[in-house]
Amino acid sequence: AQSVSQHNHHVILSEAASLELGCNYSYGGTVNLFWYVQYPGQHLQLLLKYFSGDPLVKGIKGFEAEFIKSKFSFNLRKPSVQWSDTAEYFCAVVSNFGNEKLTFGTGTRLTIIP
Amino acid sequence: DAGVIQSPRHEVTEMGQEVTLRCKPISGHNSLFWYRQTMMRGLELLIYFNNNVPIDDSGMPEDRFSAKMPNASFSTLKIQPSEPRDSAVYFCASSVIAGERGETQYFGPGTRLLVL
Numbered sequence: 352a353q354s355v356s357q358h359n360h361h362v363i364l365s366e367a368a369s370l371e372l373g374c375n376y377s378y379g380g381t382v383n384l385f386w387y388v389q390y391p392g393q394h395l396q397l398l399l400k401y402f403s404g405d406p407l408v409k410g411i412k413g414f415e416a417e418f419i420k421s422k423f424s425f426n427l428r429k430p431s432v433q434w435s436d437t438a439e440y441f442c443a444v445v446s447n448f449g450n451e452k453l454t455f456g457t458g459t460r461l462t463i464i465p
Numbered sequence: 466d467a468g469v470i471q472s473p474r475h476e477v478t479e480m481g482q483e484v485t486l487r488c489k490p491i492s493g494h495n496s497l498f499w500y501r502q503t504m505m506r507g508l509e510l511l512i513y514f515n516n517n518v519p520i521d522d523s524g525m526p527e528d529r530f531s532a533k534m535p536n537a538s539f540s541t542l543k544i545q546p547s548e549p550r551d552s553a554v555y556f557c558a559s560s561v562i563a564g565e566r567g568e569t570q571y572f573g574p575g576t577r578l579l580v581l
Contacts, residue, residue, distance in 0.1 A: 385569070394556060395508075395572040441508065452521060453498075453570060457507040 353378040355444050357456035364432055365464050372427040372459050374416075374442035384425040385443040385453070386416055395441065401425065412436070437463045467491075469573035471557050477579045483545040486576045489538055490559030498558040498570060499532055499542050508556075514540065526551075547580045554578070 356375045364370060376382060386398040399410025406418040416427045425442060442456040470489040478484055490497050498513040512522040514534045522532070529548070534540040544551055554577050558570040 387572075394574045395558075397569055397571075400569060452510055452513065454510075455508045 353382070353444055353446055353454050355442050355454050355456035357440075357442055357459050359459045360457070361460045361462070363462045363464065366434055367431050370427070370429040370432045370436075370461070372440055372442075372461070374425045374427065374456060375423050376425065376442075376444045376454075377423065378444065378446055380446055382444050382446055384416075384418060385445075386410065386414070386425075386427050387441045387443060387455075389439045389441065389458075391438065398427070398440070432461075432463050434463045434465050437461060469557055469559050469571055471555075471573035471576050473576060474574060475577045475579075477581065478547055479581050480548055481546045482580075483543065484547045484551075484578060484580075486542040486555050486557075486578070488540045488542070488557030488573060490540070490557070491561075491571055492538070494559035494561045494571075495537065496560045496568070496570075497534060497540050498560075499540070500556040500558065500572075501553045502556060502575070503553045511542070547578075549580045552578055552580050 354377045358373050384401045387395040388398045389395045398414050399408050401408045401418045409415045414429050416425055418425050439458045439460050441458045443453050445453045472487045496515050499511040500508055502508045511524045512532045513520055517534045530544055532542045554575045556575045557573045560568040560570045
């Protein structure tokens with residue numbers, strides 16, 4: 352079965368710092384990968400997704416993620432964070448064959464200090 | 466587009482009562498998902514439908530939980546009887562093109578349930 356690991360449970364950064372949130376998945380086949388964001392009190396919104404092609408994916412609000420197949424990773428990055436990026440970030444994976452269920456990681460809470 | 470609509474947004478009930486959560490997916494979407502989010506367990510998929518047919522309900526905690534999708538524009542998640550451990554935020558999500566792998570899911574605002 353596929354699984355997703357997000358090792359950073361809570362990250363605290365100052366504004367303008369650079370961000371990288373780790374995401375590793377376990378599945379031997381072809382996968383599609385997602386990052387969702389959940390702002391305080393709100394629902395999950397899609398930040399970016401990878402289906403195929405260029406492994407460096409750019410999303411909304413200056414976020415990007417790089418799919419490294421050999422490392423089974425899909426880390427989220429942003430060069431300079433803002434206070435408004437305070438939220439919980441979820442990595443998710445769905446296999447390309449025979450299983451439509453989206454599997455989410457446990458999430459990383461990001462707190463940006465002004 | 467109004468997005469995925471869920472009601473109620475908040476529900477407070479007493480243990481033993483029946484709770485019904487409602488979801489209207491985005492028009493044209495034909496896959497619908499029910500999730501539960503808690504601090505302890507994170508985001509869990511409870512059940513999902515494809516063209517109104519339940520495909521996988523292995524995430525449903527127990528027989529107290531049931532879900533229906535009578536048509537393409539409406540789904541319910543029912544808990545009967547409710548228990549305090551059911552307290553959570555319940556999200557509904559929908560997606561388009563059943564069968565296409567990796568389709569993006571769009572989430573509703575959630576129902577925050579508190580069972581006393």
